[in-house]
Amino acid sequence: MSTFGTFYRVSTFGESHCKAVGCIVDGIPPGMAVEEQDIQRQLTRRRPGQSNLTTPRDEKDKVEILSGTERNVTLGTPVAMMVRNQDQRPHDYTDDTLDNFPRPSHADYTYLQKYGVKASSGGGRSSARETIGRVAAGALAEKFLKEAYGLEIVAFVSSVGQVAVPQYPSTSSINDVDASELPMSQEFLELLNTVTREQVDKEDVRCPDANVAERMRQRIMAAKAKNDSIGGTVTCVLRHVPIGLGEPAFDKLEALLAHAMMSIPATKGFEIGSGFRGTQVPGSLHNDPFVAKADGTLGTKTNWSGGIQGGISNGEHIYFRVAFKPPATISQEQQTTQYDGKEGVLSTRGRHDPCVVPRAIPIVESMAAIAIMDAVLAQDARAKSASQLSPAAVAALPRSMKKHNHPSV
Template sequence: MSTFGTLFRVTTYGESHCASVGCIVDGCPPGMPLANSDLQPQLTRRRPGQSNLTTPRNEADECALQSGVEAGVTLGTPIGLLVRNKDQRPHDYTETDHYPRPSHADWTYLLKYGIKASSGGGRSSARETIGRVAAGAIAERYLKLAYGVEIVGFVSSVGKIHMPQSAEDEDVDDENYLNLLRGITREKVDENLIRCPHEETAKLMEQRVLEAKEANDSIGGTVTCVIRKSPIGLGEPVFDKLEALLAHAMLSIPATKGFEIGSGFKGTEVAGSKHNDAFIKKENGELGTKTNRSGGIQGGISNGEDIYFKVAFKSPATISQEQSTAKYDGESGVLSTRGRHDPCVVPRAVPIVEAMAALVIMDAVLIQNSRRAAAASLPPLATPLPPSMSLPTKQQYQKAVDELVKE
């Protein structure tokens, strides 16, 4: 489906080489200041043609608010967003009239719908993610204004080149890495073209991408994302746990092949005695965890710690090399691709990951707030609940929220 979310609903539209792409956002609270300039920075970070590490397709990706905003303030009605395609070259894709491109969606779309877009990847193209990024910028603006939420993504690996994460093989919670997550900013991430905050690793990553580009080939990588100051209590057990919603969101992004949260797969290699997150009383007087191997989520519910996860992106399927494959009729042949493509998608994937994270948290916040509002309308209980059932109290929860807003 082309719609994501329950209360904060986003519907994207458009193909890679049609007249425009964009989205409809339904469920945005009224009274929030919003202008095109609030959305453009993330779209600019996502756009093609921004460096020699990305596709040379040159699109400004300038967004235009079409509805739902008046006098610079949201009305609470559906917000329409449009971005026009300008640098279109559908003639670059005539070979797909004869060949389904290897590892692309040409064949599966044709099998499913009985018809497909004639140029580019159609709806399977990363061009579709423009609507996601614009909608994510709206969600992120609300989360920042209402709760002080911070969402930052960065490239953590390209091919076999990884930025430092653990000091030892069994160290799943290296303090230097967690300190990086606590303080990383988008400004720091954008200091280099590859968007890796570790300078030495970034240079090696850039060199690896250029090697792939010069060989008319491609390479994959991973993007790590941290969500700071998220409200507690987000997530809907048992089937809509917060990590499940994040995984759903991330794996819906084109070219994704894996998702892990907190200690991830490495957490399977150490004993529970080393992996468990013990509870402590923090400096602000609230209960928290000493470590954060859970990645800020326990039992599918956010616990107030930083939420962090990693998303794997495959090497782009479209490469400018001759490939032996088969035509639609099964006859063997050689495919030569002429389109403009990213040798590695991860630098441009960073704002897309951030956007999808914002959409998940925004939707979860609205759902949790509706639950708390409904519970607050009930008369007080005649018999107080035991401590183990009543913590945190409504007052404690509200205090935590108020502190986040003040910050």
């Protein structure tokens, strides 16, 4: 479907070469000040044509808020936002050859089998152009989360091909612990704790490590020079996340985040916290011991869990990584098969990114904001209901069964 979320519901519309793309957002609380420029910042970071590392398609991606606000204040009613396509070129896809061939690794064949018809220009709904609505809805959610909770969401490119930001310990031991068995290095954890969007955006490849960023840039340009493409990964960290988000058992917070991330075009993998690396270490090193914090609450010493335990946020930073495949559109002749089963050679035209991860950064951040916003509204509803409980009934529970600052106690 084209709708994500339960309490914060986002529906996107539009194809890659239609007149406009956008979204309808239902569930944003009333009374929040918002202007189009608040949404535009993230759309500008997503737009094509930012550098020679991206597609040359020239779109300004100027957002228009159509409903749900008055005098720049949300009304609590659905917010509709739209971006007009200005540089669409459907004629790039009118070649008879493209009518005969399903493009390798594209959605042409599957869409045609599913619907009996497909968009003849670009990727239609499967195009990354659809993500404009996601970014607009995510920017709206992020503004609320920032104002209400101080939530910070920062994503960055952590690898391009085999060029990667160092993530694992390189020393033989740390405090008599075999570093090879630690899920990640203290340096990488510190990066997650401190990285900012300003640092990320200093490099056109959107990697905060300048030395690694240059090597990533060279790898992308090498692929572009060969009319080829390359994939990569995006790491995202969420700081100041409220405790208690996530719904056992099928809507665990990491499951919602995985759903959100894997719905982004070109994604092929998701891991949270220690991820797959965590399968290689003993439990004695992987467990997160609790520690008392200065404010009287509990925190964890290591946070290999990535801020989520039992499917519920524990107040630590949430961090995860998303894998993106190489863009499927390449300007090379490809030996493949036509719809009628005859083998042939496909030559494609059009404009495409040699690597999608630099432009995927605001998309990952926005989908994270949408997922967290949905979980926040769900928990707010529960907390409101809990506040109506009898204080005497809650007080009678054993200490281990209740939160010390339960609203009814």
